[in-house]
Amino acid sequence: MEQAISEESARVAIAAIDVDGTLFSERAAQHVFLGILRSSGLLGRAAFARLVAIYVGHRLGLIDPVSARVRGLAVLDGLSLARAEALADQVAADLLEVVRPEARAEIATLRAGGSCVLLVSASLSLIVGRLAAGLGPTATSPPSCSCTASAVAAPSPGRSSRGPRSGSS
Numbered sequence: 001m002e003q004a005i006s007e008e009s010a011r012v013a014i015a016a017i018d019v020d021g022t023l024f025s026e027r028a029a030q031h032v033f034l035g036i037l038r039s040s041g042l043l044g045r046a047a048f049a050r051l052v053a054i055y056v057g058h059r060l061g062l063i064d065p066v067s068a069r070v071r072g073l074a075v076l077d078g079l080s081l082a083r084a085e086a087l088a089d090q091v092a093a094d095l096l097e098v099v100r101p102e103a104r105a106e107i108a109t110l111r112a113g114g115s116c117v118l119l120v121s122a123s124l125s126l127i128v129g130r131l132a133a134g135l136g137p138t139a140t141s142p143p144s145c146s147c148t149a150s151a152v153a154a155p156s157p158g159r160s161s162r163g164p165r166s167g168s169s
Contacts (some may be wrong), residue, residue: 033056
């Protein structure tokens with residue numbers, strides 16, 4: 001038995017939320033990541049110093065964001081997948097503790113209104129996927145991009161799927 005779906009009920013409202021600077025302060029992810037690397041003993045002193053130098057160079061505008069990311073990841077080259085996943089678990093857990101309350105509230109409001117909320121970031125999908133999972137019960141992480149869907153739900157009837165959401169519901 002086939003069931004017809006009306007055009008209105010097939011629409012999905014999507015809200016994209018940037019991770020760094022929106023969910024938490026702009027530098028929170030870097031500070032958490034560097035802190036965990038320092039305390040874990042994962043990197044030797046020289047490798048950690050290189051990573052800090054890359055971060056400082058980026059913050060001062062001496063290294064562009066893409067180069068900083070590539071150089072930073074090169075410091076971690078050779079890390080086993082199991083260790084990288086454990087590190088991502090710890091970074092995401094620590095970041096979930098510093099998500100801004102107003103960001104959590106907005107995500108909850110958007111979901112309650114039926115929106116599909118996407119976390120959009122140039123950060124590592126290994127971490128962004130875990131953030132999405134921590135923020136929503138039906139999180140998914142597309143393997144080929146850095147955009148991570150944190151919830152998928154049909155919008156409520158009559159809700160517009162166009163344009164940004166304004167103030168109150």
